[in-house]
Amino acid sequence: MKLINCPINGVRPVSEFVFGGELREMPDPDQCSDADWATYVHHRNGAPGLKKEWWYHAPSGTWFIAERNTMTEEIVRTYLFGQEEEK
Amino acid sequence: MPYRLLKFALKKEHDEPRFFRALETPKKSYDAVIIGGGGHGLAAAYYLAKDHGITNVAVLERGYIGGGNTGRNTTIVRSNYLTPEGVNFYDASVKIYEGLSEELDLNLFYSTRGHFTLAHTESAMRTMRWRAEVNKHVGVESYVVGPDEIAKACPQLDLSCSGKAPILGALFHAPGSVARHDAVAWGYARGADRLGVEIFQNTEVTGIDVQGGKVAGVQTSRGYIATNRVLSAVAGFTPRVCKMVDVKTPIVIHPLQACVTEPMKPWLDTILVSGSLHVYVSQSSRGELVMGSSLDPYEVHSTRSSLDFVEGLTSHMLDMFPFLSNIKVVRQWAGMADMTPDFAPIMGKTPVDGFYLDAGWGTWGFKATPISGKTMAETIARDKAPELIHSFRLSRFEDYELTGEKGAASVGH
Numbered sequence: 001m002k003l004i005n006c007p008i009n010g011v012r013p014v015s016e017f018v019f020g021g022e023l024r025e026m027p028d029p030d031q032c033s034d035a036d037w038a039t040y041v042h043h044r045n046g047a048p049g050l051k052k053e054w055w056y057h058a059p060s061g062t063w064f065i066a067e068r069n070t071m072t073e074e075i076v077r078t079y080l081f082g083q084e085e086e087k
Numbered sequence: 088m089p090y091r092l093l094k095f096a097l098k099k100e101h102d103e104p105r106f107f108r109a110l111e112t113p114k115k116s117y118d119a120v121i122i123g124g125g126g127h128g129l130a131a132a133y134y135l136a137k138d139h140g141i142t143n144v145a146v147l148e149r150g151y152i153g154g155g156n157t158g159r160n161t162t163i164v165r166s167n168y169l170t171p172e173g174v175n176f177y178d179a180s181v182k183i184y185e186g187l188s189e190e191l192d193l194n195l196f197y198s199t200r201g202h203f204t205l206a207h208t209e210s211a212m213r214t215m216r217w218r219a220e221v222n223k224h225v226g227v228e229s230y231v232v233g234p235d236e237i238a239k240a241c242p243q244l245d246l247s248c249s250g251k252a253p254i255l256g257a258l259f260h261a262p263g264s265v266a267r268h269d270a271v272a273w274g275y276a277r278g279a280d281r282l283g284v285e286i287f288q289n290t291e292v293t294g295i296d297v298q299g300g301k302v303a304g305v306q307t308s309r310g311y312i313a314t315n316r317v318l319s320a321v322a323g324f325t326p327r328v329c330k331m332v333d334v335k336t337p338i339v340i341h342p343l344q345a346c347v348t349e350p351m352k353p354w355l356d357t358i359l360v361s362g363s364l365h366v367y368v369s370q371s372s373r374g375e376l377v378m379g380s381s382l383d384p385y386e387v388h389s390t391r392s393s394l395d396f397v398e399g400l401t402s403h404m405l406d407m408f409p410f411l412s413n414i415k416v417v418r419q420w421a422g423m424a425d426m427t428p429d430f431a432p433i434m435g436k437t438p439v440d441g442f443y444l445d446a447g448w449g450t451w452g453f454k455a456t457p458i459s460g461k462t463m464a465e466t467i468a469r470d471k472a473p474e475l476i477h478s479f480r481l482s483r484f485e486d487y488e489l490t491g492e493k494g495a496a497s498v499g500h
């Protein structure tokens with residue numbers, strides 16, 4: 001069974017988690033061009049690599065960030081959003 | 088016994104006729120280069136040569152032909168989609184498939200079985216009625232049936248699904264078929280090769296040379312090849328190839344898994360799909376049940392299999408067919424599905440001149456192999472996409488003109 005380390009609840013089975021997609025910077029809708037906004041809305045960085053992703057621990061309602069290699073499925077580290085430095 | 092067979096049996100040496108030449112050294116340049124020797128790339132090569140007389144074409148395949156999603160899919164061919172664009176497009180593919188064994192002079196085991204999409208809820212019934220009406224309107228044979236007709240077509244099915252999800256009805260789609268996937272790749276490869284197309288296996292494209300916004304050539308593991316026209320038909324590798332030319336797409340890669348049981352005597356004549364139970368199943372000509380389920384829930388770029396998948400799938404199979412409890416699963420595998428947000432493909436031109444895209448085939452692209460090959464060949468030959476694939480263009484995203492295909496494509500295949 002795959003395990004994920006939830007920053008609040010510790011190591012739990014992957015079935016307790018929901019994938020939330022890659023962490024992405026939202027451009028300022030008032031400043032950016034229509035084309036850049038459409039890119040933000042629709043396009044994704046689909047190529048493999050080490051990515052920062054949103055994950056959700058469903059039983060406790062915890063959203064957090066996991067740094068995961070999307071080729072090997074290895075999770076390098078997990079932390080609450082904004083608390084990257086403290087780890 | 089035919090005389091030819093007898094003679095063959097008595098011969099000491101049996102030559103193995105090749106389907107296509109075993110080429111190793113590409114030429115310095117081609118009129119067009121196709122990345123990816125899956126069904127789509129090979130079909131595009133075949134129609135470029137056959138329909139448009141463009142034969143100075145190379146197909147480059149990093150592994151072996153048909154070794155990608157083409158050789159990993161559950162081979163369901165159907166056209167009972169939800170949008171008129173989708174139904175028209177897939178119907179054109181079904182029509183080519185019906186005569187394809189003859190055209191390619193190869194038995195593709197194309198077998199029309201009829202296809203039931205089971206509805207376990209009122210809202211699913213509503214979608215079935217909607218699809219039936221759209222299909223009828225476009226001239227495709229689909230209609231809603233009740234439990235009695237399902238029971239007649241498949242008496243082995245527990246209509247209550249172990250009491251968990253009673254079946255209220257289904258969308259029946261008469262042309263629903265299965266075919267032999269490898270043969271589709273080999274048939275197109277042989278056809279293209281005979282017309283002069285060169286196929287290179289174990290040949291990976293590692294970069295695309297773009298000069299002044301135009302394609303000038305490709306870097307490969309067998310050296311540089313000059314060309315002005317490149318088709319990317321690489322399914323699960325699309326984001327990697329698009330990165331080479333900096334073309335942005337919404338495509339994300341999720342594994343899609345499948346498995347087969349040990350062979351049994353033929354008992355399942357039709358193709359059955361249940362969206363609620365996340366199951367689709369047909370019986371192959373070898374007697375195996377070919378089964379698949381929904382996508383893996385997160386992005387992974389690999390073809391690993393998981394126990395979670397077989398456990399989930401088989402428990403739902405047992406809800407439908409309790410008598411299978413002592414039947415064994417003998418093989419499982421995965422492919423990399425190139426998913427789009429609107430469950431429609433991305434086909435046609437891109438912002439880079441001479442770089443054409445045939446992608447976003449996710450969990451549903453095997454059925455489209457012939458028509459995508461044909462329409463992409465036309466796009467490359469004329470540098471203009473035909474009307475049939477206009478709504479699948481990459482620029483639909485910046486135009487906010489997504490298709491509404493999700494309801495018919497998700498688990499249905």
Ligand SMILES: Cc1cc2nc3c(=O)[nH]c(=O)nc-3n(C[C@H](O)[C@H](O)[C@H](O)COP(=O)(O)OP(=O)(O)OC[C@H]3O[C@@H](n4cnc5c(N)ncnc54)[C@H](O)[C@@H]3O)c2cc1C
Binds near residue numbers: 156
């Ligand atoms: C488990 C599963 C079940 C499915 N079931 C169905 C179904 O029932 N019905 C249906 O219609 N569809 C189904 N699909 C979807 C279908 O299989 C695909 O959409 C379709 O086969 C895509 O064909 P293709 O030729 O575009 O891609 P592929 O067959 O994947 O071919 C792409 C090729 O490109 C090669 N390649 C990649 N990168 C490079 C490079 N840089 N250089 C050279 N070569 C490269 C790869 O090696 C590969 O061989 C299923 C998919 C899966 C995984």
